[in-house]
Amino acid sequence: MSYMTPIYAFFLTCAGAGLAALWLVTDRWIIALSVVLALALISLTAQSVGSRQVKSRPRLALYLLEARAILVGTFTTLAGAAAIILVVKLAVPDGASEETASILGTLSAGLAGFLSTLLITADSMDRHVGDFIRQKFQTTYLGVPPEAPQENGKVGLLRGGSAHRAIQSSVDFGFSDWSRSFRHKRIDKLVEGINDTPSQKLW
Amino acid sequence: MMVITWIILEWRLGVVSSSQLAEATRRLEAAMARGELENVQYFHDVLRRYVSSGNGSSATYEMNGYGYGLRLQSPMSDPEVAEARSLVRIAAMFIRISSNAGGECQEADPFAPMRVIRTSDGKLVWRCDHSPEHTSPASA
Numbered sequence: 001m002s003y004m005t006p007i008y009a010f011f012l013t014c015a016g017a018g019l020a021a022l023w024l025v026t027d028r029w030i031i032a033l034s035v036v037l038a039l040a041l042i043s044l045t046a047q048s049v050g051s052r053q054v055k056s057r058p059r060l061a062l063y064l065l066e067a068r069a070i071l072v073g074t075f076t077t078l079a080g081a082a083a084i085i086l087v088v089k090l091a092v093p094d095g096a097s098e099e100t101a102s103i104l105g106t107l108s109a110g111l112a113g114f115l116s117t118l119l120i121t122a123d124s125m126d127r128h129v130g131d132f133i134r135q136k137f138q139t140t141y142l143g144v145p146p147e148a149p150q151e152n153g154k155v156g157l158l159r160g161g162s163a164h165r166a167i168q169s170s171v172d173f174g175f176s177d178w179s180r181s182f183r184h185k186r187i188d189k190l191v192e193g194i195n196d197t198p199s200q201k202l203w
Numbered sequence: 204m205m206v207i208t209w210i211i212l213e214w215r216l217g218v219v220s221s222s223q224l225a226e227a228t229r230r231l232e233a234a235m236a237r238g239e240l241e242n243v244q245y246f247h248d249v250l251r252r253y254v255s256s257g258n259g260s261s262a263t264y265e266m267n268g269y270g271y272g273l274r275l276q277s278p279m280s281d282p283e284v285a286e287a288r289s290l291v292r293i294a295a296m297f298i299r300i301s302s303n304a305g306g307e308c309q310e311a312d313p314f315a316p317m318r319v320i321r322t323s324d325g326k327l328v329w330r331c332d333h334s335p336e337h338t339s340p341a342s343a
Contacts, residue, residue, distance in 0.1 A: 134313075138312060138313045142312055143309075143312055159309070160309060165309075165314075168309075168312050168313045168314050169307060169309075169314050170307065170313075170314065170316075171307050171314075172307075
């Protein structure tokens with residue numbers, strides 16, 4: 001478990017509780033909904049712009065694509081808020097029969113338990129964002145033989161060169177995955193490889 | 204224990220002689236003690252130095268599409284070839300252990316993990332997880 005996990009869980013729980021409070025206490029659900037939609041929109045816009053920059057400006061693209069974490073975090077917060085709202089709304093009313101109280105109690109616990117399983121840890125978030133970014137780069141930066149024809153929207157790298165291996169390998173340079181530190185080092189290696197040996201970039 | 208197991212396995216397969224193994228292992232252990240085994244690039248560098256230092260012989264070392272390999276150019280005398288090859292194999296072994304992986308096939312993108320398969324005629328080959336899969340030439 002990453003040392004970030006408890007900090008991350010605390011932050012998301014507080015955000016979820018804040019959203020639920022906006023809804024339940026102040027009845028300003030429109031603000032809660034607007035915050036969620038605004039964050040989702042920011043993230044989606046950054047991802048969209050980032051996807052288009054992968055080919056020409058890989059470093060910028062990497063930062064923009066990492067905004068996917070905002071989208072995942074937003075929905076995780078929403079799930080947390082929904083759990084709180086459900087538990088409050090399903091509170092047993094005064095004068096309810098024993099049977100009704102029992103059913104509502106079980107339902108409430110079950111729903112809250114289910115929603116809590118949707119919470120994402122810092123590690124799984126990093127893995128998810130890493131896989132998303134890996135897919136974007138690995139399908140854009142292709143290793144090709146010297147005479148290979150160009151493909152639209154792709155970058156042809158010399159097969160086996162350092163730039164190519166930085167993107168496609170899980171062994172070379174010690175980059176075993178696309179976690180945060182490794183993905184930044186991979187892109188550094190890609191840019192450095194192309195700058196130092198421009199012949200590595202075929203088209 | 205894992206390192207010892209791998210060394211014994213490579214030796215049992217007849218990949219290297221005991222004296223070559225001892226020399227290659229000694230060099231790598233010395234490099235590990237110096238904290239130089241941080242990444243694969245190190246092996247490229249050490250091998251290039253090692254091979255080019257032998258009697259003015261020329262050699263090129265490169266990734267050969269099936270994990271780590273050595274392509275040697277003449278003139279190279281047989282003992283030098285065998286020794287250089289043993290160093291590559293030991294280096295690859297350390298990389299496999301340190302990366303917890305069985306090497307990578309670089310014939311297609313993204314690179315895919317490889318595993319050793321024994322064919323029906325008893326030969327050992329490397330086979331990858333690409334679709335369609337790639338198979339290295341039989342090695343033993």
